Amino acid sequence: MLVSLTLLALDASGHGRSAVRAARDAFTTVLAPVQTGIHAALRPVGNFITGAVDYGQVEAQNRHLRAEIAGLRNTAAAAGFARQQADEVLGLQHLPFVDGIPKVTAQVIDIGGSNFSSTVTVDRGRDAGVVVGQPVVAAGGLAGSVSAVTAHTATVTLLTDPSFVVGVALPEHNTGSAAGRGGSSPMQVTVLPTSAAAPKLHRGEVLFTSGLSMEDFPAGIPVGRVTSVSTPTGETEPVVDLRPLVDPAGLGYVDILLWSPQ
Amino acid sequence: MVAAVTSATVARLRVVLVLLAGVVLQTTFGADLRVLGVAPDLMLLLAVAGGLSCGPEAGAVIGFCAGLLADLSLTTTPMGLFALSWCLVGFVVGWARTNFLPEGRPVEPLVGFVATLGGIGVYLAVGDLAGQSSILTMGPHWLLRVALIEAGWNALLAVPAAWLMRRAARGLRSADRLGRTDALASG
Numbered sequence: 001m002l003v004s005l006t007l008l009a010l011d012a013s014g015h016g017r018s019a020v021r022a023a024r025d026a027f028t029t030v031l032a033p034v035q036t037g038i039h040a041a042l043r044p045v046g047n048f049i050t051g052a053v054d055y056g057q058v059e060a061q062n063r064h065l066r067a068e069i070a071g072l073r074n075t076a077a078a079a080g081f082a083r084q085q086a087d088e089v090l091g092l093q094h095l096p097f098v099d100g101i102p103k104v105t106a107q108v109i110d111i112g113g114s115n116f117s118s119t120v121t122v123d124r125g126r127d128a129g130v131v132v133g134q135p136v137v138a139a140g141g142l143a144g145s146v147s148a149v150t151a152h153t154a155t156v157t158l159l160t161d162p163s164f165v166v167g168v169a170l171p172e173h174n175t176g177s178a179a180g181r182g183g184s185s186p187m188q189v190t191v192l193p194t195s196a197a198a199p200k201l202h203r204g205e206v207l208f209t210s211g212l213s214m215e216d217f218p219a220g221i222p223v224g225r226v227t228s229v230s231t232p233t234g235e236t237e238p239v240v241d242l243r244p245l246v247d248p249a250g251l252g253y254v255d256i257l258l259w260s261p262q
Numbered sequence: 263m264v265a266a267v268t269s270a271t272v273a274r275l276r277v278v279l280v281l282l283a284g285v286v287l288q289t290t291f292g293a294d295l296r297v298l299g300v301a302p303d304l305m306l307l308l309a310v311a312g313g314l315s316c317g318p319e320a321g322a323v324i325g326f327c328a329g330l331l332a333d334l335s336l337t338t339t340p341m342g343l344f345a346l347s348w349c350l351v352g353f354v355v356g357w358a359r360t361n362f363l364p365e366g367r368p369v370e371p372l373v374g375f376v377a378t379l380g381g382i383g384v385y386l387a388v389g390d391l392a393g394q395s396s397i398l399t400m401g402p403h404w405l406l407r408v409a410l411i412e413a414g415w416n417a418l419l420a421v422p423a424a425w426l427m428r429r430a431a432r433g434l435r436s437a438d439r440l441g442r443t444d445a446l447a448s449g
Contacts, residue, residue: 001322001326001346001349001350003326003342003345004326004329004342004345004346004349005342005346006342007330007333007341007342007345008340008341008342008343008346008392010341010342011340011341011342020341023334023341024334024335024336024341027334027335028334028335031285031286031289031335034286035286035289035290038286038287038290038291110289110290110293111293111294112289112293112336113288113289113290113292113293113301113335114301114303114332114336114339115300115301115303115408115412116339116385116389116397116400116408117336117339119336162396162397162399162400163396179396179399181399181400181401182397182399182400182401182404183299183400183404183407183408184299184404185400185401185404188399249299
């Protein structure tokens with residue numbers, strides 16, 4: 001118990017944290033090749049068991065995806081025009097998300113096994129220029145940020161993790177912070193109090209990273225879609241639930257942005 | 263004397279190997295065995311198995327080592343949080359096993375279930391004290407789901423895990439003493 005308490009105290013102190021990080025990095029470096037091999041070999045067995053247990057859910061998801069594909073086919077024709085418009089807007093604003101930030105594409109080689117944190121391990125590390133704190137994006141938007149790096153792998157803390165917080169831009173010149181709540185729960189947005197009028201948010205609206213100074217993420221990365229907005233009695237700021245645009249459970253490849261706050 | 267020391271050392275090495283295999287399985291296969299989004303916690307299971315097979319002191323050490331390996335494989339929680347929590351679980355299960363739990367396999371799934379629920383409670387309480395209150399923002403529904411599904415997994419796997427730990431720890435004085443007491447009690 002004393003050793004555990006000492007470790008907790010060490011991790012909380014500045015000097016101890018670097019030693020703890022070094023120990024974790026070394027452990028992950030040793031474990032990574034074994035993990036990759038075993039994961040590849042046993043994944044089909046795990047998928048079979050999970051699929052058998054969650055059969056109803058998989059079937060419902062299949063139906064939902066078929067309906068979604070049909071809808072997407074219908075909107076495909078309109079997408080070209082929308083894309084052209086989006087390109088123009090993004091080009092005008094020079095958003096870093098699409099404006100030439102160097103990135104490294106990485107494959108997800110492992111999904112974190114803890115139920116109290118949401119992380120994945122990817123197959124690019126220090127040797128590819130990856131460092132702790134870099135933003136990670138996937139098809140759709142923000143996926144998380146790098147929380148640990150070894151020579152050849154990196155651990156990405158996903159945006160659904162309870163420790164994850166990102167600044168988001170809100171209407172009427174407001175800003176807020178979106179925090180993960182773990183599991184499959186949506187993120188929760190806290191509006192930062194300012195002299196500006198309270199933001200009017202609507203269900204379905206997409207929120208983007210604010211990119212304010214000292215923020216860990218560049219501006220303009222899509223974070224999530226608003227799923228509910230309510231203002232508790234007696235409060236002025238709304239309570240906003242945000243569903244991430246990226247499905248953390250279905251990540252195969254991600255882009256690590258080689259970017260750090262100026 | 264030398265033979266006893268050698269046999270205890272070999273037993274310790276076997277237990278370490280079991281724990282290492284546990285963390286490799288947890289970080290690879292364990293994550294794929296999600297039921298309703300919840301993965302089993304093999305390191306907590308091994309802490310429970312350690313207490314069941316070796317009693318309070320050795321159970322606490324096995325729980326600590328299991329937790330430490332879990333801490334090393336994670337990045338978002340403070341180092342030592344799992345080590346402290348699973349150390350307490352190993353000790354309490356071992357104490358209960360030595361003092362009042364009947365010997366035999368039928369009781370092991372129940373112990374696995376209850377000890378997992380208790381272990382998660384300890385983890386959340388210690389985590390809150392260690393400044394990890396963000397874990398509690400996951401909400402009671404998710405935490406309850408995690409606790410029940412993990413407890414279900416550990417109840418299912420308690421018998422093979424305890425058997426494996428007994429085999430691995432054979433030669434450790436505490437495990438042998440517990441085994442002899444069981445043999446005497448069963449006549």
